[in-house]
Amino acid sequence: MRALLRSFQYVLEDRNAMLLILAMFVFLTGLFGRLGIMAYYFIYVLQKPILLATFATAMSVGSMVVNLYAPFLLNNIDKKWIGAISAVVQSLCCVVFFFQGQMGAGFSVVIVGFVYGAANVVPLVYTTMGAEIIDDNWLRTGIRSDGIIYSCISFSTKLGNAIGGAVGIVALSAVGYVANAQMPAAVLTKMNAVINFGPAAFFLISAVLFALNGMTNKKGRENEEKIGAMQQETSQS
Numbered sequence: 001m002r003a004l005l006r007s008f009q010y011v012l013e014d015r016n017a018m019l020l021i022l023a024m025f026v027f028l029t030g031l032f033g034r035l036g037i038m039a040y041y042f043i044y045v046l047q048k049p050i051l052l053a054t055f056a057t058a059m060s061v062g063s064m065v066v067n068l069y070a071p072f073l074l075n076n077i078d079k080k081w082i083g084a085i086s087a088v089v090q091s092l093c094c095v096v097f098f099f100q101g102q103m104g105a106g107f108s109v110v111i112v113g114f115v116y117g118a119a120n121v122v123p124l125v126y127t128t129m130g131a132e133i134i135d136d137n138w139l140r141t142g143i144r145s146d147g148i149i150y151s152c153i154s155f156s157t158k159l160g161n162a163i164g165g166a167v168g169i170v171a172l173s174a175v176g177y178v179a180n181a182q183m184p185a186a187v188l189t190k191m192n193a194v195i196n197f198g199p200a201a202f203f204l205i206s207a208v209l210f211a212l213n214g215m216t217n218k219k220g221r222e223n224e225e226k227i228g229a230m231q232q233e234t235s236q237s
Contacts, residue, residue, distance in 0.1 A: 100112065
């Protein structure tokens with residue numbers, strides 16, 4: 001029990017681990033918040049609900065494309081910058097969605113939806129960067145905290161999902177949304193802003209948190225070499 005509490009203490013005192021956990025919580029609050037109310041964008045703002053299925057498919061295909069280029073980026077650019085850039089691009093996509101909603105755009109929303117999905121490298125960033133932070137924490141403290149760190153990240157994922165979905169619906173109600181009713185243009189504009197500018201703000205905050213992280217690819221490789229040397233010494237002794 002004492003060892004478990006000590007592991008939690010080391011995680012809380014690890015600046016890089018906490019920044020990654022906070023970045024994921026903020027990012028996922030925006031991501032799940034938008035997913036929870038995305039249908040309202042197509043039904044009420046664009047008034048083209050038929051596009052929703054095509055948009056969701058394009059976004060999913062974009063998410064699969066990530067696996068083609070992400071390994072190259074993650075191996076050659078610091079992961080914290082990949083996470084930050086990914087969040088910024090998704091934020092910009094949300095801004096474009098807003099203006100497309102104001103103009104009553106059609107299929108172009110699907111194209112931007114593909115870009116939105118293809119830009120989401122954050123899940124790969126947090127898994128690979130999380131492993132590097134665990135190694136770094138181990139070398140500094142002497143205790144390996146894999147379970148604690150990933151449990152904290154997993155909890156932030158669930159918390160972001162719960163809060164994002166709940167806040168989105170509350171925010172729509174606050175700006176005048178009424179189900180199955182004809183709403184004035186001013187209310188639709190506010191709904192559009194909630195659906196798109198709200199998540200965009202969360203993405204930008206998460207980008208800052210990623211950028212502030214001190215873990216770099218160089219440091220990760222150095223730690224990997226140190227651990228390899230330690231394991232070699234152990235096997236020889």
